[in-house]
Amino acid sequence: MTINFYVIDSSSLIELNRRYPIDVFPTLWKNMDKLIEKGFLISHKEVLKEISVMDDSLKKWAKKQKKFFKELDETQMEIVRQILVKYPSLAKSDSETAAADPFVIALAVEMGSSSQQTLYPTIKGRIIVTEEKLRGNKVKIPFVCKDYNIECINIIEMCRVEGWKF
Numbered sequence: 170m171t172i173n174f175y176v177i178d179s180s181s182l183i184e185l186n187r188r189y190p191i192d193v194f195p196t197l198w199k200n201m202d203k204l205i206e207k208g209f210l211i212s213h214k215e216v217l218k219e220i221s222v223m224d225d226s227l228k229k230w231a232k233k234q235k236k237f238f239k240e241l242d243e244t245q246m247e248i249v250r251q252i253l254v255k256y257p258s259l260a261k262s263d264s265e266t267a268a269a270d271p272f273v274i275a276l277a278v279e280m281g282s283s284s285q286q287t288l289y290p291t292i293k294g295r296i297i298v299t300e301e302k303l304r305g306n307k308v309k310i311p312f313v314c315k316d317y318n319i320e321c322i323n324i325i326e327m328c329r330v331e332g333w334k335f
Contacts, residue, residue, distance in 0.1 A: 281295055
């Protein structure tokens with residue numbers, strides 16, 4: 170069995186909560202919880218910081234997800250540094266939910282390291298889930314991911330890949 174590993178950005182979590190609230194679409198959120206429990210869906214602590222400024226059901230859900238939000242480690246810090254040297258405008262985005270972008274990318278890059286692939290030899294792909302789109306040379310997550318050969322999909326595409334139907 171091959172496995173996809175997903176790293177999700179705050180834009181997708183916010184969009185998911187906006188369009189498919191937890192109280193109306195509990196099965197969708199339970200499916201997300203199952204992926205998190207298996208370790209196949211993760212995010213970064215910086216994403217938690219971004220969504221914690223809101224006072225809604227997403228914040229409450231996020232606070233319960235102990236395994237979901239990964240801490241910054243030395244490898245990620247070095248990757249973030251490399252990303253920001255090459256793409257300094259990634260840190261200067263005018264979006265209120267862009268501060269975590271280099272950390273989300275670094276987490277996905279780190280997942281592709283040889284040590285991670287030894288732990289999970291059946292990895293099919295490491296995929297970043299974001300609502301950002303590739304538009305010209307605008308430096309957003311999908312633009313940087315092209316450089317690292319990391320696939321980017323949105324939340325609905327992730328549901329399709331996982332075969333979820335509601």
